[in-house]
Amino acid sequence: MAIQVGTNSYVDIEFADSYFSERLYADEWDNADTATKEKALITACKRIERLQFKGLKVDETQILSFPRMFPSVSAPINRERSFNLDFGIGFVVQEEVPNEVKWAQCEEALALLKYGNNTRTRLQEQGVIRVDFGSVSEEYERAGKGVNKLFSNEAYELLKPYLAGVVAIV
Template identity: 60%
Template sequence: MALSYVDLTEAEEYFAGKLFADEWHNVDSKTKEKALIEATKRINRLQFKGIKANPTQLLEFPRAYPSIGTQNNNKGLSFGFSIGYVYEDTINENVKAATCEEALALLKYGNSARTKAQEQNVVRVSFGDVSEEYKASLKLLSKEALELLKPYLAGAVAIK
């Protein structure tokens, strides 16, 4: 039963060449596995396009996406539409990378007072003359992870 989109070996390979990943390298294997599982849970809470590739799978990926085509008669003329699904058979590399990025962000920022305030939907925090305002987010700590997942998010539109 998979609890994460990425296993520890894949994550180690991902972070081997990554700059500024000290938080990953400075924790033990159990903590890394916990970070990957928590990152997967956070990703799974997002709303994605399509449906699970297999209705019994625990995780949201791999996915199946609607596909609309035309039907042809025996003379090659289009006369109607057919709707089906295109199924992924593996977890996309961008989803795996997003899991690693979110795991790293959890290790870097997950236990900070600022992160806890953001998760509690605090809008403004003031300390003397200094104040911060937080906006609602999609509940991922990593902007990189969110960028990697944008093509799969329901309601997201690619801008070119």
């Protein structure tokens, strides 16, 4: 399936290419072909969509979780001011998908390309806590214990202000 912004992705390949053109250590993205980039972005979007977000979708018919609206007392801080305050209802309404969400999708896509199919990742997804390789051993966090279900910590940090049950420290 091809990328359809607003249906299966927050960004298109051009946006992601532009984002990664200014980012260090994005070789996996730069070396991927267009079909692989599309798959990575679509998969990253699916992973983001599984998270629980504060607020509600702006339009109940929209497919993806963003843009959102929040009760005015719990609206995330948005440096770009792309919100519309509806004083009659008491909601802060995002006029568009925040850049943090778009950047998070790019970061998760890169992490999928880097780590998505390695042995460590597969073991962690299966709930393995400890692995021994001869005289070397590794121990992982318990699967399902944390809120972060993303491969990319950067993506998680970008999304943190919008996540339900997470308090951003400002």
